Amino acid sequence: MEQPAVRLASTVVEPLIGRLLSSAPPQPEPRETEAEGATGARAEREAEPAPGSEPGRLIARLVSFRGEDPELSWDELVELARELVRHGLASTGPSRAVGPGDEAAVGYVLARTLHVIGELDTTDTQAVRLGPQDYARRLRSAVPGVDRTLSREAAWFHDGLLVTTCLHFLHTLIVRSPELAERLPERSHRIGQLVDLNDVEAVRGHSQPSAEDAEFEARYLGRVAEQYNRVTIYGIDLPNPNAPDEWSLDATYLSLSAEFRSPRDRASGGRETDRTDTVDAARDGDGTPADAVAGGDGTEDGTGGATPGFTPEPLVRADRALAVHERVLLRGVAGSGKTTLVQWLAVSTASGTLPSELQALQGRIPFVLPVRRFARDGIPAPDDLLSAMRHPLADQAPEGWVARVLASGRAMLLVDGIDEAPDDVWDDLRTQLRRLLRIYSGNLCLVTSRPSAIDADWLSEEGFTELTLAPMSHGQVAEFVTAWHDAARSDEGKDHARLDEYEGMLLRSIPIYRELRVLATNPLMCGLICALNRDRSGSLPQGRKELYEAAVQMLLQRRNPERRVFEDLLQRAPRERLLRKLAYRMLVDGSSVLDHATALAEIARHAGAIPTIPRDLRCEDVFNDLLLRTGLLREQADGSVEFVHRTMQDYLAAREAVDQGEFGLLLQHAHESGWEEVFRMAVAYARPAECATLLQGLLTPGWIGMDRNRRHLLAASCLEHVTELDPQTRDRVFEATQFMVRPRDPTRRKILGFLGPIVLEMLPDPATLPDDEAYLVALTVTRVRDDAAVDYLARLRDRGSLRLRTELANGWHKFATERYAEEVLRHLDPTGVYFPVSDHAELAKLKELGGRERVQITGDFRPEELLAGLERDKLTHLWIAYDLGPGMEMEWLREFPSLTTLRVHSRLRVTGVPEGIRIMA
Incomplete structure (x- = not known):
């Protein structure tokens, strides 16, 4: 549930909303007028929920603009909608981009969208459960293309106003039907709370900052732009020998893709789904596009309407998220670019260099909040925010400045690394963040986390939209x-x-x-x-273990001898040993930061046991050597120290845990999100007998439920990294997991791909499988990024099953473009299959194969690139599954004479679609 972007006070809007609902109780068998059409008839036939389904009343029977003698005529509905538009435009202020000539058009589109309420078979219970954002999306998707005549700005305004209207509509349903509040107490409470917050925002005045505040604000923004405009670029030496290996963010920033978390993912339980350590993006969905779940031939239903079915969530550019959604939870694996995105947003907003599609962020005040720095103490109060950020201007801020920024709704809170807080404080952090956002509503908020660290829907009740960073294409x-x-x-x-x-x-x-x-x-x-x-x-080097090992060796001696500013105090080996001690201490403490005193104490405790460290060296000098002569540590303004990246911390901690023989500790925490990568690396470095101890320990009885499953699957995933293992232990792992790799649930099938190539040994001969089982197996194998997987999938390429062929097509982006196209795609029967293209190499290869009638766009392309890469005469169906940028102008589709159908997810907005091309949402 999201707080609406267009805010209207309930005293203004709910009298209008009340007119949408009939004042009389629903009639048992209402007749249908000619104008209402076949869709309305279907709603009437399904006036009551099916036996055994969730109770609720059909909203189509509650509205005032249906029936033989409607209380609200079509013309009155249009006028009501235009009144809502007038109030909405007044609330957005003089800077609104919707011109006076657009008001009537937006009102007509809003009326047509609201009229769909009387055409759908949605119950009041289902609508309240959806919430205003998803209910608005359902209405909009039921009338695809209705807004094609609107300008981009007018279309976005319509969407924001529709969400506000749906919020008040649902609230009115709840007020009129107390049983809804009893049936769905949390949802009803949240909707009421959103209405209250909406009322506050609607009447809140945004006064101009004082001269003192404005002067400090300018200095603060300048320092933010300077402070975060640096990223670590491994292996590049900068001219200043005292500087860390960092580079301008402007020169190195790469915009990455992200996938929305779909309702189906939320329903699946979440945390298990997130453990794949990758995102299978919109092109994966569940491998079953809407065409594939129809009659079996993969085409539309033949009646001119779209076949109902599940549409995968689209891919978007991650940096555009806050321009559309007020609150975002962004998941991503270690090193996927979460922190870099946070820095880029802070720098671009502070320096006023935002691209045109992010102008909605203009004027925001960014606050970067690395959770590792305040995890134990909790999210700081406004007056302590700058100090917690360790901002150099914290002592110079006017008293109450942060609170005033928050109260004015101008802040952009960038909460980075919620997973770096210990598990036992997550609930407290959520409570504190919830309280902050409820008190100071209207501020933008981005929270980042590793995929499996926090549960699904951890922040969904606070209106957060979930995105997951996709692997780089x-x-x-x-x-x-x-x-x-x-x-x-x-x-x-x-x-x-x-x-x-x-x-x-x-x-x-x-x-x-x-x-x-x-x-x-x-x-x-x-x-x-x-x-x-x-x-x-x-x-x-080859393999992850060797890569990390080589990287540490490189970073431990990153300064050339002729450039050093003081003599080397330590050799590489003692440096690495001390860094392992610090990393292991952080692991045990459940922290990503050591304060200065603790770091010095840890060095003092271990330095004496390392003979190659001179006895007369001060701990402070050793600390400075680790800090300045390696590329692995960085110091904060208060003297605390952290590793440049969590991956390096995990690697060094794993090495130390193995050296210390702390296998019991590793096994005790193996199923916890913060320990999994440490455990895998420990297995990679353990000696054969130790490796067997660790893997057999994962299989010991005493664990139940999800923790047991995670431990068993972790054991299987570790087999890829072992250097030597006795056959008995290997057999035990296979025996414990062989039945886990053949579930009937498609979602669980996908998750198994994270096990790696070892899973291929557990799967049956593809020639022995019926089509339904072959499809489920393909869901796993297309997620195993190994050449052996291509050999397995090539043996399924001649099957006739549409959903199997669709899944094989969807797997293209995970393997070598050329080989997969030649060994799998070239041989697929293309009937009914959308072939995805995510980059220029795939686009060129598909054209080399002769093009296809159905193509799915899953990467960031410009129109001219698609015009050059797609076979214009062959293309009949185009599926846009990537946000191609502001406007999504589609006039260029005129160049495809055979194109009949454009499929677009309801989250995306297209404009300028030529007449004659059907839009399917």
Whole structure:
């Protein structure tokens, strides 16, 4: 449930909303007028819920504008809608972009959208459960293309006003039907709360800041732009030898894709779904587009209407989220770019350099809140916010400035790394964040987390929209590699003449070699691969374990001897040992930060046991050596220290846990989100007998439910990383998990892909499977990023099942573009299948294959690129599953003479669709 962007006081709007509902009780068998059409007739036939279904009254029978003698005529409904538009425009102020000439058109579209309430078979219970945002989306999707005549600004205003109208409509339903509040107490309470917040915002005045506030605000924004306009670029030495390996954010920022969390994902229980460590994006959905669940031929139903079914959530650019949604929870694996996105939003907003599609953020005051810095103390009060951020201007802020910014609704809260708080304080953090947002509504808020750290719907009751960062596509990897080498050409390295060679080698190798392709799915790993490739003159290590090991060795000696500002105090080996101690201490403490005193005490406790550390060295000098002579630590303004990335902390902590023989501790916490990667790395470094102890420990009895399943699946996923393991232990793992890899639930089938290539050994011969089982197996195998998976899937390519062929097409982006296209796609019967394209290589390859009648766009393209890449005469069905930018202007579709159908998710807005092309939402 989201708080509406267009706010109207209930005293103004609810008298109008009340007119939408009939004053008389519903009649048992109302007759239908000619004008109401077949859809209304279907609603009447289903006036009562099916036996055994959830109780509720059909809203179509409660409205005032249906029936033989409606209380509210069509003309009156249009006038009512236009009155709502007038109030909505008045509430947005003089800066609104909707012109006077658009008011009547928006009112007509709103009336047509509201009229759908009387045409759908939705009950009041179902509507309240959906909430205003999803109920508005359902209404809008029932009339696709109705707003095609509106300008972009008018269309967005209509959507915001529709959500507000739905909020008050649902509230009126609850007020008139007390049983709804009894049946759905939490939802009803939340809707009432949103109405109250809406009323406050509708009447709140936004006074101009005082001269003192304005002067400080300017200084604060300048410091934010300076403070966060740096990112770590591994392997690049900057001209200043005292500086860390950082680079301008402007030069290196890569806009990544993200996927909405769908209602189906929320219903599946959430936390289990999130444990794949990847996102299978809109092109995956459940492998069953709306066409595929119809009659079996994969076409529309033949009657001219769209076949009902599940439509996967679209992909969007992650950095656009806050321009559309007031509150966003962004999930992403370690290194996927969450913190970089937070920094980019802060810098772009503070410096006023936002792109045109993010102008809605203009004038916001960004507050970056790394959770690791206040996890134990809780979210700070407004007066303590700058101090908790360790902002250098905290002592100079006018008293009460932060509270005034929050009260004016101008703040943008960027809460980074909620997963870095210990599990036992998450509920407290949520309560504190909820209270802050309820007191100071209207402020934008982005919260980031690792995928499996917090439960599904952790913040959904507070109106947060969930997004998950998608793995980098082939095109994004190539873009990152190019940007990295462009940055490297400006450093002080002496190998600039070979950078073109290094870049070309990676651009050729990553798509081909499985080890590189699997690792290069997020900016952190991509950066490490680039740095190591340069550091080793084009000779890369193989596998995750070797990559981390090589990266640590490189970062421990990142400064060239001729550039040092003081003599090396420590050799590489003692540096690494001390860093392991610090990382292990953080792991045990459940923290990502050590205060200065604790770090010094930890060094003092262990330095004496390492013979190669001179006895006369002060702990402070050792600490400075670790900080300045390695690329692994960074110090905050208050002297506390943290690792540059959680992945490196986990790696070093795992090495230390194995060295200390702390297998009991590892097993005790293995199923916890913050320990899983540590456990995998520990298994990779353990000796054979220790490895067996760890894996057998995961299988011991005593664990139940989800924790037991997680431990067993973790054991299976670790098999990919072991260096040596006795056959008995391997057999035990197989025996414990063999039945877990063949569930009937499609969602669980997808999750199994995170086990890696080992899962292929547990699956049956594809030739022995019927089509329904083959489809379920394909859901798993298309998520195993290994060349062996292509061999398995190629044996399913001749099947006739539409949903199986669709899943095989959807798997393309996870494998080498050329090989998968030749061994799988070329042989698929294309009837009814939408072929997805996510980058330019896939678009070019699909054209080489002769094009296809049905194409799904799952990447960021410009219209001219699609015009050049798609076969114009062949294309008949186009599916837009990616937010292609503001406006989504579709006039260019005129160039496709055979195009009959445009499929667009209801979350996306298209304009300018040529006449004759049917829009399916």
